[in-house]
Amino acid sequence: MRTAILGAGSLGTVLGAFIAKAGKQVDLVSRNAAHLNAMKERGAVIKGTVDLVVPVSTVLTPEMEGRYDLVFYMAKQTANEVALKQLLPHLSDDGVVVTMQNGLPELEVEEYIGKGRVVGCPVGWAAVMTEPGVSTLTSKLDQMSFDIGWPDGHVDKRLEEIKEILECLCTTNIITDLMEVRWAKLLTNATFSGMSAALGATFGETVSTEENLYVTQHVANECIKVCHASGYKIGKIQGSSMEDMYGFQDEADRERVRPMYEAMKPVPIVASMLTDLRNGKKTEINAINGVVCKYGRQSNVETPFNDKVVEIVTGCEEGKYKPCAENIKLFGDLIKL
Numbered sequence: 001m002r003t004a005i006l007g008a009g010s011l012g013t014v015l016g017a018f019i020a021k022a023g024k025q026v027d028l029v030s031r032n033a034a035h036l037n038a039m040k041e042r043g044a045v046i047k048g049t050v051d052l053v054v055p056v057s058t059v060l061t062p063e064m065e066g067r068y069d070l071v072f073y074m075a076k077q078t079a080n081e082v083a084l085k086q087l088l089p090h091l092s093d094d095g096v097v098v099t100m101q102n103g104l105p106e107l108e109v110e111e112y113i114g115k116g117r118v119v120g121c122p123v124g125w126a127a128v129m130t131e132p133g134v135s136t137l138t139s140k141l142d143q144m145s146f147d148i149g150w151p152d153g154h155v156d157k158r159l160e161e162i163k164e165i166l167e168c169l170c171t172t173n174i175i176t177d178l179m180e181v182r183w184a185k186l187l188t189n190a191t192f193s194g195m196s197a198a199l200g201a202t203f204g205e206t207v208s209t210e211e212n213l214y215v216t217q218h219v220a221n222e223c224i225k226v227c228h229a230s231g232y233k234i235g236k237i238q239g240s241s242m243e244d245m246y247g248f249q250d251e252a253d254r255e256r257v258r259p260m261y262e263a264m265k266p267v268p269i270v271a272s273m274l275t276d277l278r279n280g281k282k283t284e285i286n287a288i289n290g291v292v293c294k295y296g297r298q299s300n301v302e303t304p305f306n307d308k309v310v311e312i313v314t315g316c317e318e319g320k321y322k323p324c325a326e327n328i329k330l331f332g333d334l335i336k337l
């Protein structure tokens with residue numbers, strides 16, 4: 001099975017290094033020539049919770065040759081149009097693309113690749129590319145996992161084959177409720193990553209003042225309402241119901257879930273969207289909070305808090321705002337304390 005990782009950056013370099021270390025064929029494909037050249041010279045360097053240097057096979061996207069049977073797709077969602085059009089001639093007739101991005105990427109990727117060819121894989125770990133050729137893994141290997149599933153929930157031999165390769169890195173679960181898991185992860189990304197990017201904040205700081213907490217809670221609650229109105233359910237993450245943790249009915253009920261949000265206070269991580277803003281890059285905001293707004297419009301659920309998060313983060317991309325704590329004031333009259 002000829003395999004590629006398309007968009008081998010922070011996450012993809014880690015996965016590629018572990019597949020190569022297990023002695024299996026994999027090409028690490030990227031548009032980032034400096035990153036690929038560094039890996040050609042000294043191998044993929046993985047730091048952080050592990051310390052590894054692994055020789056890997058690298059390919060610049062326009063130089064892809066032949067056809068792949070399996071492609072782990074790890075470019076940001078902002079790259080979809082370009083990357084997937086580049087990939088299509090290099091995917092074998094029964095080739096499969098595994099979407100490992102945040103958001104709800106399967107439906108959009110199917111538009112380019114075709115229905116029945118896209119397996120979803122929400123990623124339960126984190127990494128950051130710290131210099132060309134180097135990815136720093138911030139999660140511990142024994143706490144990491146992949147979930148893989150077809151959007152329609154069927155289980156087949158293909159999933160077993162993909163699981164065997166992903167297990168070169170970490171535990172991989174075959175799931176039959178992909179969209180529920182996707183919405184559960186979208187809920188945490190829209191809430192804490194969206195607010196982290198809008199406020200230039202750590203996840204902990206998104207709930208550190210009464211105003212921040214109020215807005216963060218309403219971003220989450222809108223996502224839950226939109227999910228239901230769109231005919232989906234919110235699944236569990238590591239055994240916990242995200243909906244029970246974060247959903248509320250009214251102001252009194254909002255107090256009931258306060259401790260679940262406040263449990264985030266010590267968490268020092270920042271959203272990858274905030275890192276993108278700090279590096280002057282476009283973010284995946286339209287694929288995260290923007291997706292909540294889009295599904296909200298389709299199902300007649302108003303999403304003023306998520307709309308505002310999208311507006312602020314887009315404003316930061318355009319230089320109109322800076323990601324900073326004062327942006328909480330931009331929520332204006334939405335905050336009713």
Ligand SMILES: NC(=O)C1=CN([C@@H]2O[C@H](COP(=O)(O)OP(=O)(O)OC[C@H]3O[C@@H](n4cnc5c(N)ncnc54)[C@H](OP(=O)(O)O)[C@@H]3O)[C@@H](O)[C@H]2O)C=CC1
Binds near residue numbers: 061079083284
């Ligand atoms: N990083 C994390 O901890 C987590 C990330 N995710 C999700 O996983 C996905 C990938 O994230 P991450 O690894 O951080 O992203 P990165 O930006 O680090 O890696 C993506 C790589 O794809 C490259 N790329 C862009 N366009 C193309 C193209 N046309 N062809 C080939 N390569 C291309 C980029 O090049 P260039 O460097 O030039 O931009 C970059 O090196 C995102 O959807 C993210 O939300 C999910 C969980 C955790």
Ligand SMILES: CC(C)(CO)C(=O)C(=O)O
Binds near residue numbers: 102127193270271273
């Ligand atoms: C949860 C986190 C921070 C892991 O990197 C993430 O998925 C993101 O913000 O993109």
